[in-house]
Amino acid sequence: MSEVLARRSRAMPLSDDIAERLLTAIIDGHYPPGTALPPEGVLAEQHAASRLTLREAVKVLRSQNVVRIHRGRGTYVNTPDQWTALEPMIRAAAAGPRTGGAAGGAISEKLIEARQMIEVGAAQLAAVRRTDDDLAELAELLDEMRAAAGAGDTEQFVTADIAFHEVVMRASGNAFVPLLFEPFGRLLIEGRRQTSAVPQIRTNAIAHHESVLAALRGGDPEQARRAMDDHMTQTADDLQTHVIEPRR
Template sequence: MTQHAPPAATPAAEPPRRRRARPAKLGTTVVEQLVDDIVRGVLAPGTALPPEADLCAEFGVSRTVIRESVKVVQEKGLVRIEHGRGTQVTDPRQWNLLDDVVLTSVIAHDENVTFLDELVSVRTALEADMAAAAALAHTADDDARIAAELGAMRASLHSAPDFGAADVRFHDMIMAASRNRLGRAIVNSIHDKARTSMRYHGEYNEAVMRRTLDEHRAISDAIAAGDPDAAAAAMRRHITDSWNRRRPTGPAS
């Protein structure tokens, strides 16, 4: 009698993979608008956000989108969700000013330029320190990259956009040469957001560009000479003087 092999066991079916949620554009819009309303004072510190139903009607989205958006705003430090009291707007001292959305909004509504003054002060301290570090840690490759951007600035005196781009790269090459990764990340973050404001970057003209080029050359020379004190002083003088030249004198119109 012929014996038949038992049928092969059927492999267990794998559980279906969970569908990944796609980024919600509507949620992004709600977050940005709530942050903007809080920063410009429409929703004042200590007050409660409008009820969910009102926010749903205002933005034309579901309660789920509103709830998730409010959680994101809370993560940025602008609101505090309290059971029994609703969602309260927090004191500005609790805001995460390094968050991209918050920083962009604060800069946009900096009517008296006080926040930009603070930003320049922080940038000056960090970049002066990194210029000193670059003078001690720079390599031949670092020197070549810094010199290349200085040359790009010199070659772009006829083009303000090209000059400005080379200016940013020059500073970044010095920060890279400092080996201070955190300082470089902080400066690039705050500087990139600030540069979206015309009140921060001002306007270039040939006289301004030539003076800026001279200031950058002094920084480059001090780093190449391995003089940390001179490099820090030149960087501090450049950033401070440059801001004083272009700083708006009154509130935005």
């Protein structure tokens, strides 16, 4: 009872708190896509809540299309590509590499696809629009990545890595490009923390950033496009090979 009271003392209603717990369980793989949640009575007992409160919690997840209700059969988990709210997808993508959950892993891969669509074009534009200051900043950030990798400083590596990509997007000369990724800032940081902790991934990232910088220096749009495309492909391969598969 004290736990319930503690939850109620916070701003979040108990039904929302239960919805958060169920979403976490889904992301962590306890309830994989296509499977049913436990019966309403079981969940209500597990969370020390009334059936009415439990129904409100499920309604939250249903409104985000995380789950669907089949009358007379139960509540089933949808695949992540059916989810319609950004926050659950951000949480799933951020947790995917850490937990190995199917939902999180799938969304992490989709995020890389989205990045590839935007960042490849941004690099192509940046090849002809970048300034000498942009190139100098990119070189400095690449040096920071090398130094952080050598020191095993994942946090600094992530900071420099994300900043490198932000400079490329800004150097595209299109103000809309950097804004496209603003909602994913927290997700990108958390995801990079998980992947960049792997030494081989850091090594691969440095090599591809070197190629991107060389292409931008050369002012060749096609070469810059290929370099960034190769980097995104390598990022997807590294996520699958070094993070998702080992933790499954």
